[in-house]
């Protein structure tokens with residue numbers, strides 16, 4: 632299904648998710664390099680919008696490495712909080728100039744929740760457990776200023792690139808395969824609803840989830856992973872995705888009616 636929006640700006644197109652969105656073929660996109668559009672340089676954002684006909688944005692660009700965010704919080708602020716704010720300001724300026732409303736889909740993280748009890752709903756408290764999460768939460772505040780925005784709280788993985796040999800049996804999440812997330816994002820982009828949505832799969836331990844795709848995976852414990860890395864990791868960051876499922880059913884039901892199918 633090609634989107635009715637035929638000019639979708641994908642930021643972070645060279646990253647893991649950006650590449651998957653492009654490879655999905657679901658978006659008639661334009662994906663500038665960082666040299667063309669650097670979210671920390673507002674003049675590059677304005678120049679890009681002045682020279683392109685953009686109807687929607689999927690904002691993937693971020694400092695998405697928690698270890699760097701922990702070590703260099705100024706970089707996390709500069710890219711995730713200030714960079715995303717620059718994008719929002721650029722979109723508002725473009726909307727004023729063109730009289731058009733731009734749909735803005737922001738990729739946030741399940742890491743905005745505390746990562747302890749799990750099954751988080753969008754209305755649960757957001758108290759991130761590391762600096763990466765705080766910087767993503769800061770970005771969300773800027774995005775909420777846009778009239779036509781969706782913030783997607785998620786976590787994803789590439790089933791074809793599970794590089795580690797062991798995974799914890801006592802860490803739980805709702806991580807979604809990256810190709811599945813690309814399809815969900817195409818529906819979100821096409822919709823007319825706004826707000827914050829959790830997008831993920833069923834709650835599983837990381838070991839159970841990854842072993843489906845890598846049968847040789849060995850079990851380990853969270854503490855084995857935590858002692859190797861310099862930032863706090865979750866216990867249970869699983870998501871309650873009922874809100875998205877409800878909206879998704881409305882969208883796909885509407886599509887079925889439009890094509891005469893049941």
Ligand SMILES: NC(=O)c1ccc[n+]([C@@H]2O[C@H](COP(=O)([O-])OP(=O)(O)OC[C@H]3O[C@@H](n4cnc5c(N)ncnc54)[C@H](OP(=O)(O)O)[C@@H]3O)[C@@H](O)[C@H]2O)c1
Pocket residue numbers: 642643644645646647648649664665668669670671690691692693694695696710714738739740741767785786787788
């Ligand atoms: N990976 C996960 O499991 C996960 C989970 C939840 C949420 N997310 C979010 O999903 C989004 C995509 O994550 P990812 O894993 O695909 O990240 P990634 O592979 O690290 O890619 C990050 C992308 O952002 C770009 N970027 C960084 N700084 C930029 C700047 N100043 N201006 C323009 N572009 C810039 C990078 O460009 P260069 O190639 O030039 O560096 C790259 O294309 C991020 O918002 C991340 O926070 C990720």
